[in-house]
Amino acid sequence: MSDPAGDARALDVDGLDRLIAALSERGFAPHGPIVRDGSIVWGPLRGVADLPAGWTLEQDAGRCQLVRRGDGALFGWAVGPDSPKRLFLPPSLQLFTARRDDEGGFALDPPAPAPGPIALIGARPCEIAAIAVQDRVLLGSEHTDAHYRARRDEAFIVAAHCGEPGGTCFCVSADTGPSARSGFDLALTELHGDGEHTFVIEVATERGAAVLEAVPHRAATGDEIARAAAVVTGAASRMGRELETDGLRELLYGCREHPRWDEIAARCLGCANCTMVCPTCFCTSVSDLTDITGATAWRERSWDSCFTMDFSYIHGGSVRPSVGARYRHWITHKLASWHDQFDESGCVGCGRCITWCPVAIDITAEVVGLRSDGSPPPRTRTAGFRV
Amino acid sequence: MTAVDSMRPAIATVRAVRRETADVVTIRLDHGDRSDAFEPGQFHMLYAFGAGEVPISVSGRPARGGGVEHTIRAVGATTRALCRLRRGGTVGVRGPFGTAWPVEEARGRDVVLVAGGIGLAPLRPVIQRIIAERELYGRVTVLYGARTPDDILFEADLARWRGRFDLQVGVTVDHADASWRGHVGVVTTLLTDVDLDPDACLAILCGPEVMMRFTAAELEARGIPRREIWVSLERNMHCGVGLCGHCQMGPELVCRRGPVYRLDHVGRLLGVREV
Ligand SMILES: Cc1cc2nc3c(=O)[nH]c(=O)nc-3n(C[C@H](O)[C@H](O)[C@H](O)COP(=O)(O)OP(=O)(O)OC[C@H]3O[C@@H](n4cnc5c(N)ncnc54)[C@H](O)[C@@H]3O)c2cc1C
Ligand code: SF4
Ligand code: SF4
Ligand code: FES
Numbered sequence: 186m187s188d189p190a191g192d193a194r195a196l197d198v199d200g201l202d203r204l205i206a207a208l209s210e211r212g213f214a215p216h217g218p219i220v221r222d223g224s225i226v227w228g229p230l231r232g233v234a235d236l237p238a239g240w241t242l243e244q245d246a247g248r249c250q251l252v253r254r255g256d257g258a259l260f261g262w263a264v265g266p267d268s269p270k271r272l273f274l275p276p277s278l279q280l281f282t283a284r285r286d287d288e289g290g291f292a293l294d295p296p297a298p299a300p301g302p303i304a305l306i307g308a309r310p311c312e313i314a315a316i317a318v319q320d321r322v323l324l325g326s327e328h329t330d331a332h333y334r335a336r337r338d339e340a341f342i343v344a345a346h347c348g349e350p351g352g353t354c355f356c357v358s359a360d361t362g363p364s365a366r367s368g369f370d371l372a373l374t375e376l377h378g379d380g381e382h383t384f385v386i387e388v389a390t391e392r393g394a395a396v397l398e399a400v401p402h403r404a405a406t407g408d409e410i411a412r413a414a415a416v417v418t419g420a421a422s423r424m425g426r427e428l429e430t431d432g433l434r435e436l437l438y439g440c441r442e443h444p445r446w447d448e449i450a451a452r453c454l455g456c457a458n459c460t461m462v463c464p465t466c467f468c469t470s471v472s473d474l475t476d477i478t479g480a481t482a483w484r485e486r487s488w489d490s491c492f493t494m495d496f497s498y499i500h501g502g503s504v505r506p507s508v509g510a511r512y513r514h515w516i517t518h519k520l521a522s523w524h525d526q527f528d529e530s531g532c533v534g535c536g537r538c539i540t541w542c543p544v545a546i547d548i549t550a551e552v553v554g555l556r557s558d559g560s561p562p563p564r565t566r567t568a569g570f571r572v
Numbered sequence: 573m574t575a576v577d578s579m580r581p582a583i584a585t586v587r588a589v590r591r592e593t594a595d596v597v598t599i600r601l602d603h604g605d606r607s608d609a610f611e612p613g614q615f616h617m618l619y620a621f622g623a624g625e626v627p628i629s630v631s632g633r634p635a636r637g638g639g640v641e642h643t644i645r646a647v648g649a650t651t652r653a654l655c656r657l658r659r660g661g662t663v664g665v666r667g668p669f670g671t672a673w674p675v676e677e678a679r680g681r682d683v684v685l686v687a688g689g690i691g692l693a694p695l696r697p698v699i700q701r702i703i704a705e706r707e708l709y710g711r712v713t714v715l716y717g718a719r720t721p722d723d724i725l726f727e728a729d730l731a732r733w734r735g736r737f738d739l740q741v742g743v744t745v746d747h748a749d750a751s752w753r754g755h756v757g758v759v760t761t762l763l764t765d766v767d768l769d770p771d772a773c774l775a776i777l778c779g780p781e782v783m784m785r786f787t788a789a790e791l792e793a794r795g796i797p798r799r800e801i802w803v804s805l806e807r808n809m810h811c812g813v814g815l816c817g818h819c820q821m822g823p824e825l826v827c828r829r830g831p832v833y834r835l836d837h838v839g840r841l842l843g844v845r846e847v
Binding site: 281322326330441468474482486491499504505513521 | 576577578579580581583585619621622623624625647660661662664806807808810811813814815816817818820821822823825828844845846847
């Protein structure tokens, strides 16, 4: 990574628009945050006009609301319910098609051609950290996920350092934000207000530099660089949540019989929302299907969740029939056994599981509860979805 | 796509089908030169066209000819479809995956193999290997428990193994019928008659988790340390290669770090409720 103080660049809004166009011309399919379905989600981006100008997401446990900011900031919000996960690990994907042949056997159709590369515009530091976590899981050992690789390998990433953490963010505790340290080609920090709208750009890779060359830009001034740094330090001081990570792995391994699990089980609906919105959750299931004639069969892979009963089913029963055991498995996997499996935490502190839990179960509060001896938990508010 | 797609099955031909019991069938598969590239204890993901794909252990090499054998109990949609396969039929195969039984560590030692039910299938390739290089091992004992006399697998093999002077073989059933003249009771009861040298013995267990737990406890009580006891664990598996998350047991991804484990590595997880 280049030294941001040394050769930071600056783009205006039009420059950012040209950058998106330049990526498109180079064969990337630009994707970024867009307003859809009353929220901010990842979608195809034609240009800056598609970005959520002037919008923000107010978030708390069990609550997320799309509201006007009263200014024109493009990145004045933290994260929405979905993440680039869906672009690299699609929620549902056909893995192959097989056809019966005349002799009663079958053969597989040739693999589908690899999709073209994607460019992410405005990926958050925690999202980039989550991509690195999934890279480790899906590409980091002997057997890799070819479908993930085909989408991930060439992807171009423009990071957006955070200036407006959400009410459920705790990337400072997770050590993943509010500024991204690696895993991107270019990174931007948004400076806006008083008629100014500038993006201070950090160049991290050669291809990042090459794309930027094709776009009108200038050197960032010392003052802009200092204010960009202040944006992220300001964000760091306004985190919505906190998670004490010291001794967390040992804590979770040591509290398998804690009374807290039953309390959580009484609240948790086992709905799997937390795992669907989590940018690191990678679990999938395959189903093998046939057409009505039985001549063609195909395999579909879809996101699955350790919160479903079927997930661990073996001969006549689920390994984790109780909801408490399923929550225990999930949080233990995120914060403890992920370290054993992949040498790092499975939680990047994005807060999505807190925001999108319909009964406002909060991973950070549960850890506090598990650290205590089992006396009654602080009351959590119950809220339905209000979008 | 340049990388190998580990989720894409190779196509194998069914070369032979042998009915073992009313609900168990052994099939011999041939998928070219990779057919016998497996270690005892490893499994394949077998795909029955349109029906599904499930983990099935390698149950051995055929006595004659190439290929690999699998022994399958029909318990649900996919295993039923696999058990309906005929000679000349086609299945999808991915693998072999997972860890192997400690055949090399067992050399120079006494070996006790204890199987329950379909658990004899994954042990058969170890027994075949031991017989092929019998002089490398000390005393070898095979103990096998089936539900009823009608559920006994590999009868021809068992008869052959019993006929050897250098193998001790014990078979028991949970429920006998009038024709049964053998031992009745759970498989651990067979251990009582076995002379174990705790300093020389390595034990290999395969069967339902409770059966392995009780057998391991009995072996430990006889002085065999946990690090000399090996087990094979069963978990739901969709990928077999560490990508889908289904097979977790505590920190273990059983498809990758297992299914064969040394007991001192997973013993603390066995018997933990809903882990
Ligand atoms: C490593 C390993 C090796 C195995 N070796 C053998 C073998 O050699 N012979 C044999 O007969 N069986 C073996 N099994 C068990 C076999 O995989 C299951 O019987 C089979 O998955 C049942 O699938 P089904 O669709 O027929 O049954 P259903 O009951 O309809 O199962 C539905 C789904 O649940 C899951 N499932 C159900 N039972 C099991 C189970 N016991 N283990 C794992 N997943 C399960 C599968 O995903 C299956 O598709 C092995 C299991 C594992 C994990
Ligand atoms: S566990 Fe929750 S906070 Fe952590 S990465 Fe997943 S969704 Fe974000
Ligand atoms: S913790 Fe919340 S989001 Fe997750 S399964 Fe339970 S109710 Fe659903
Ligand atoms: S079976 Fe998919 S991770 Fe083990």
